[in-house]
Amino acid sequence: MAFPAAAQTSELETLIQGCVRNERSAQERVYRLFYGRMMALVRRYIDKQEVAEELLNNGFLRAFQKIALYNFQGSFEGWLRKIVFHAVCDYVKTADKPGTMVALNDTHEFVSQSDASRLEYDELIKLVQELPLATRAVFNMYVMDGLSHREIGEALQISDGTSKWHLSEGRKMLRERIEKLKLNYKQ
Numbered sequence: 001m002a003f004p005a006a007a008q009t010s011e012l013e014t015l016i017q018g019c020v021r022n023e024r025s026a027q028e029r030v031y032r033l034f035y036g037r038m039m040a041l042v043r044r045y046i047d048k049q050e051v052a053e054e055l056l057n058n059g060f061l062r063a064f065q066k067i068a069l070y071n072f073q074g075s076f077e078g079w080l081r082k083i084v085f086h087a088v089c090d091y092v093k094t095a096d097k098p099g100t101m102v103a104l105n106d107t108h109e110f111v112s113q114s115d116a117s118r119l120e121y122d123e124l125i126k127l128v129q130e131l132p133l134a135t136r137a138v139f140n141m142y143v144m145d146g147l148s149h150r151e152i153g154e155a156l157q158i159s160d161g162t163s164k165w166h167l168s169e170g171r172k173m174l175r176e177r178i179e180k181l182k183l184n185y186k187q
Contacts, residue, residue, distance in 0.1 A: 012076060019067045027064055034077060038084045044140050045088050047129040055091050059084030089155045092137040127177050131170050134158075138166035139174075 015033075018026025039056055046052040063083045070079050128136060137156065141147045142163075147155070149163040156163070 013072065016067060016070060016072075016076065019064055022064075031060055034080055037077065038080065041081060041084055042088055044125075044128075044144060045092065045137050047136075051091075055087050056084065059087035062087060086155070089137070092133055093156050095133055127174055128170075130177070131173055135166045135170045135173070138163050139170035142167050 015026045015030050019030055035056075038059065039052065042052045042056050042059070046055060059080075063080050066083065070076065128139060131139060134156070138152055141152045141155065142149070149160040149167075152158070152163040153160050158166075
């Protein structure tokens, strides 16, 4: 349910104002409008569909509760994305609380370029989804979202060293899993 470019801003503003007035029809339209993009964000971190749905709904609930704070500065989608992202972070913090870990140096060990280039996008996403929850979250935040270890630490309430450890572990696990695939595609 995308809006035509010319009507997009005023129509979205009208929907947001309806949400501020707690109008269910406006909330439903906003939900349907942004569902796909927000679910894609959640699914990068959460592999189970039921949990992803619950987190997405929690994110939308938070957004509707705070929508009066949206001041029409910047994109609404970016504002919503931040709220949904924090819902995911809160889940990761409580669902898979990492213990105290020793910081390891980031060794930048990588899988060979030929193996990685043979992977299809969906296969790579599936491998990332198989990482433990906290490790997957740190990996996604660092690699996909470009956050620093300090920003990841603040979002997940872990130390920079723990964030670095999870990234290192994630890379190591992915490298091992890719190598185990013994990619025998024709070159």
